[in-house]
Amino acid sequence: MKYKNFLIRLFDLILVLGLLAGYQAVIYSRDKEATIAELKSQVNQLQGEKEDILEAAKNSGKLGEGGASAGQAGTYKDGTYTGSSQGFGGAIKVKVTVSGEKISAIDIIEASGEDEAYLSMAKDIVKTILDKQTTEVDTISGATYSSTGIKNAVGQALEGAAK
16 A cells, blocks of 8 residues: 555656646747747848948949949059068968959968978968958958968958058
8 A cells, every 4th residue: 555655656747747848848838939939039130221331332333243343353463562461470472373353372481480280271361362352251260360361362462552
């Protein structure tokens, strides 16, 4: 008889705990769905604002069809220019070649103080600058100082190429 009452109470306790856990899971799921819906709404609102800003910039003539700022792409004098800036381990010197009023090549001519691992990661920024035809690009995560040095050196070189 003792064990029978104990087992009934134990079963009741397990049942109540199971119901509470199920209720908590439902509440958590509803909160998560509400948060996701709110975030989706915010994303849609921000995308609309972005489109409005881009449209206003295009209408004002400050944004070309390619998305690059007017005054950035296609406004350089042809030639070869050099620039230098501080990287992670010292000065980084670059040679920027402009042809057809666009940046056609970027060569790192000196980066002797740079750690090779950081420098090899940072070199990815060169392709991004060439693709976008501007130095207004994000730095490379994991090689922030080295990629910033390359980006700033290219920017310094392009100051001499600006029309």
